[in-house]
Amino acid sequence: MSPSDFPPSARGGSGVIDRSVVDQVRQRTDLVELVGQYMPLRRAGMNWIARCPFHEERTPSFNVNAERGFYFCFGCKASGDALKFYEQIEGVNFVEALRALAEKAGVELPETRDPERIAEDRRQRDLGERLAAACELAAAYYERCLVDAPYSELARDVLSERGVAEEVTARFRLGYAPARWDGLAEHLKAQKVSPADAELAGLLMPGRNGGWYDRFRHRLMFPVVDRAGRVVAFSGRVLPVTEDMPEGLVPEDAGKYINSPETPLYKKSELLYGLGSARTTMRQKAEAILVEGNFDVVQMHQHGFTETVAPLGTSFTEAQARLLRRFAENVVLLFDGDEAGRKATAAAYSVCAEVGLAARVGVLPAKMDPDSYLRSADPEFGLEGMTQILHGAPSLVEWLISTSRTRLRDAVPQRIAALRIIAPAIAAVRDIGERRAYISQAVHTLHLDESVVEGIVRENLRQIGRPMEFTEQKSTLPKARAGLGELFPSAGEARVMDRKAQAAIVASVLWCPQLLEVPELAELNTLVDKITWSLVAEAQREWAEGQRLDAPTLLDLAPNPADRQWLAEQLSPTEAETPELLARARAMLMGALTTLRRLHIGRVTAELKDRSFAAGVDGDHKSEAQVLNEELNMKRELALKRRVGG
Numbered sequence: 032m033s034p035s036d037f038p039p040s041a042r043g044g045s046g047v048i049d050r051s052v053v054d055q056v057r058q059r060t061d062l063v064e065l066v067g068q069y070m071p072l073r074r075a076g077m078n079w080i081a082r083c084p085f086h087e088e089r090t091p092s093f094n095v096n097a098e099r100g101f102y103f104c105f106g107c108k109a110s111g112d113a114l115k116f117y118e119q120i121e122g123v124n125f126v127e128a129l130r131a132l133a134e135k136a137g138v139e140l141p142e143t144r145d146p147e148r149i150a151e152d153r154r155q156r157d158l159g160e161r162l163a164a165a166c167e168l169a170a171a172y173y174e175r176c177l178v179d180a181p182y183s184e185l186a187r188d189v190l191s192e193r194g195v196a197e198e199v200t201a202r203f204r205l206g207y208a209p210a211r212w213d214g215l216a217e218h219l220k221a222q223k224v225s226p227a228d229a230e231l232a233g234l235l236m237p238g239r240n241g242g243w244y245d246r247f248r249h250r251l252m253f254p255v256v257d258r259a260g261r262v263v264a265f266s267g268r269v270l271p272v273t274e275d276m277p278e279g280l281v282p283e284d285a286g287k288y289i290n291s292p293e294t295p296l297y298k299k300s301e302l303l304y305g306l307g308s309a310r311t312t313m314r315q316k317a318e319a320i321l322v323e324g325n326f327d328v329v330q331m332h333q334h335g336f337t338e339t340v341a342p343l344g345t346s347f348t349e350a351q352a353r354l355l356r357r358f359a360e361n362v363v364l365l366f367d368g369d370e371a372g373r374k375a376t377a378a379a380y381s382v383c384a385e386v387g388l389a390a391r392v393g394v395l396p397a398k399m400d401p402d403s404y405l406r407s408a409d410p411e412f413g414l415e416g417m418t419q420i421l422h423g424a425p426s427l428v429e430w431l432i433s434t435s436r437t438r439l440r441d442a443v444p445q446r447i448a449a450l451r452i453i454a455p456a457i458a459a460v461r462d463i464g465e466r467r468a469y470i471s472q473a474v475h476t477l478h479l480d481e482s483v484v485e486g487i488v489r490e491n492l493r494q495i496g497r498p499m500e501f502t503e504q505k506s507t508l509p510k511a512r513a514g515l516g517e518l519f520p521s522a523g524e525a526r527v528m529d530r531k532a533q534a535a536i537v538a539s540v541l542w543c544p545q546l547l548e549v550p551e552l553a554e555l556n557t558l559v560d561k562i563t564w565s566l567v568a569e570a571q572r573e574w575a576e577g578q579r580l581d582a583p584t585l586l587d588l589a590p591n592p593a594d595r596q597w598l599a600e601q602l603s604p605t606e607a608e609t610p611e612l613l614a615r616a617r618a619m620l621m622g623a624l625t626t627l628r629r630l631h632i633g634r635v636t637a638e639l640k641d642r643s644f645a646a647g648v649d650g651d652h653k654s655e656a657q658v659l660n661e662e663l664n665m666k667r668e669l670a671l672k673r674r675v676g677g
């Protein structure tokens with residue numbers, strides 16, 4: 032959420048996307064209308080408010096300021112402009128958001144790529160659209176077949192055995208690929224879909240004697256939806272076979288699941304099953320649940336855990352973790368309670384650490400998966416048990432440490448070996464305090480000396496290029512409001528007062544922009560640092576130009592995320608601009624100006640003293656007199672200012 036989130040070209044002006052185009056898209060996008068497409072907004076004073084889509088809350092703290100063109104959430108501090116909102120809510124990157132909003136706003140994005148590339152991109156996009164259309168037709172066809180195709184009762188039986196509700200079947204668009212060689216092939220032909228496209232989409236396969244036949248036959252079908260909500264692939268589950276089915280239609284050695292092959296639309300290692308249904312909840316809770324199988328996803332959603340997704344028959348990949356990270360900060364790994372599930376869980380830590388997903392582990396009883404656990408007749412299991420498992424899920428590192436005990440034989444080399452499995456996970460923990468806690472847990476669990484554990488963790492930290500200590504990024508703008516200090520502050524105090532005063536100035540003019548017209552602000556240039564000055568100068572420019580502030584431009588001037596958040600908060604006034612507020616803000620501004628002047632004079636006087644001391648030592652009396660005279664003038668000025676402005 033800092034200016035550095037924007038590609039340099041979008042910020043700086045040179046490069047692929049010109050700053051003026053970004054501004055144009057921003058200006059032509061009605062933020063209130065855009066936000067209103069995702070959630071109901073209600074007018075409140077000068078703002079519009081809603082329940083925040085980025086964190087879970089009962090009372091609305093999400094503010095949209097139409098005039099300033101930005102939003103701010105007082106709960107989770109999410110803030111930004113229309114582009115940022117689109118990025119966050121759709122889980123896309125800056126350029127994707129810019130393209131989408133430019134299209135909606137009718138802004139032509141300048142193309143600087145060569146014509147061949149553009150033509151190729153267009154060909155690819157057209158192909159993608161055709162393949163997605165074929166997949167959509169197939170999904171609708173399979174849905175219909177689940178209702179009335181011959182043998183479809185075998186698929187419906189599986190669903191009812193598992194207690195899958197009709198509503199959930201519809202939500203996931205579950206279907207049935209009929210027990211025929213050419214059911215879909217005929218249907219697509221009637222719909223004028225080219226068989227070559229259908230083959231490329233992974234739906235049909237070329238026959239030996241020409242022609243095409245169905246890839247999926249007599250299977251329970253799970254459509255796979257991409258981030259844009261399009262069906263791009265299928266996962267087909269095996270069904271019981273009856274004797275009267277055509278020979279060879281369902282090969283005996285076919286796997287339990289068959290999946291679409293990779294296509295121009297579908298890279299299985301980059302998609303997650305259930306994403307389309309899970310994205311909203313994931314975003315609201317900032318949490319995801321990762322299970323292994325398609326039925327686990329369906330069953331979890333049916334039981335209200337609608338933030339659940341699954342990797343598509345692969346181990347959890349970094350691309351999938353990255354995709355998940357667009358929606359959630361935390362993930363609970365809820366893999367099967369068997370050795371393979373344990374291995375998959377252990378393997379997930381580096382992937383999660385790599386993308387900054389905090390992982391916890393939901394531990395299921397042996398030989399159970401989320402689907403069977405939820406359906407279990409045991410009163411300890413089911414919905415309530417699942418809620419407890421998720422609630423009490425230990426962090427992945429804790430889980431690794433505690434389960435390593437089972438591998439522990441008493442011999443030291445084996446305990447060291449166990450430590451070598453855990454240490455990379457401990458090293459991957461970003462928070463230093465948390466990392467310390469895990470080190471001491473490992474010390475106790477493995478009965479090893481603390482120096483041994485620390486040593487091996489340090490080795491791993493070096494490998495990933497992270498120091499043992501971790502210092503947090505410091506804000507350069509102060510957080511506190513103005514407070515007038517002593518007349519002769521110490522150097523440290525002076526710095527704090529200086530920062531507080533600068534913050535007070537920025538805050539007061541953002542609350543009440545008419546204060547930008549106060550003539551005293553002209554002095555600021557010499558009194559404040561570059562960042563504060565650029566903020567005030569930009570605000571003055573905008574105010575002079577159109578009597579309004581453009582929050583996104585101002586936010587882009589923030590040097591780091593902490594400052595950006597602080598600025599966003601100042602830009603979201605909670606009270607209307609009454610004469611009382613104006614008076615308070617004005618007093619704050621003037622007080623801060625006086626402080627800054629005093630500090631400035633203090634600095635200059637100190638400098639002069641140094642110089643006069645140096646001059647005296649050199650025996651240059653003339654220049655000493657000059658220096659003392661200057662000092663006298665400064666002091667006079669200070670006294671005058673105190674009488675007038677203070």
Ligand SMILES: [Zn+2]
Nearest residue numbers: 083086104107
């Ligand atoms: Zn929020």
